[in-house]
Amino acid sequence: MSDRNLIILILEDQGLVRAGMRELIQISEPQARILEASSYEEALVRLEEARVDIAFLDIDLKGARSGLDFLRQLRERELDTRAIMLSGRSDKDVVMECLREGASGYIVKDMESDGLFRRALDTVFQGSVFLPANVIGRGGFSPTPPSTQAPVTAESLGISGRALEALYWVCQGLPNKAIARHMGIEEGTVRKDYLPRLFRIFKVVRRTELLIEVSRRGIHVPRPDSVPPEGGAPAPAPGIRH
Structure with a gap:
């Protein structure tokens, strides 16, 4: 069983997007401690403050360093932080590069509704891997409202x-x-x-x-x-x- 609450980092340079994500995360994980950063450098400071369990990383930051650079930093430090990439792009090549660098999920920020974005977050918090539909292919899994069908288990x-x-x-x-x-x-x-x-x-x-x-x-x-x-x-x- 868990002996402390999740610590979640949001690395996103747009304040409104961070605020929206914080609200949705708090719905899914109300007890989580949420840290915020608007740049690569600020995220490094947050990393020194606490052991981060899950990091949501915007790929396209305004500064010289990107969310992908921060992902590489996590893996170089051999931290156990689970990294979920955020982007307005769903290019398969970009998604695959993130996976090769050690990401365990990829959420497209311009999803058509907050409800769908929230289900993407729920997929992450439930221990599944969320990837864009164009990457997982036709007939692939996508978050849907709860049904009576039993979930697939390993x-x-x-x-x-x-x-x-x-x-x-x-x-x-x-x-x-x-x-x-x-x-x-x-x-x-x-x-x-x-x-x-x-x-x-x-x-x-x-x-x-x-x-x-x-x-x-x-x-x-x-x-x-x-x-x-x-x-x-x-x-x-x-x-x-x-």
Whole structure:
């Protein structure tokens, strides 16, 4: 279980957009502590103030440094912050670059309604990967109003125990070294065992394709503190609290 509230960073240079996002985030996560920054430099200061769980990063900032630069900074520091990119563009090449750099979601800011944008946020907070429709392809998952249909789970695909834990960290955008640290295993084990196993299950050959499949199917991947090891009781959260 969580022993502190989520800390969420909004990096966005437009004050009105930040205010709108803050309001929507507070609806979805009323107990969250929300930090705001209007520039890359200000976001670095916020990063020193608290351990950020989720960062919503505007790609197209007015300054010399972009939200993508800040994403790279997060990954260079090997932080566990989950990065969701914000942009007015949905170009597939841009989205794929963000995923390669360690993003775990991408929300287009000019969505047609606040209701749809809020459902995109809910998708993120529920542990799923949100990507634009043009990236996940025709017939892909998109946030819809609640229905009676049961959500897709990783367990229903035969992913459990340590493999499920590895999938969670991959979906956070973390590199192999950080995943290995969380799981208490060698980096080579992540690269040679868990990743190939997940690729086979999803019928993909790289991480970006794996994230797209998780998004396309609307799969919920539970946090490690709720992942039971094979044949045992629930495992403790490996090095991160939410």
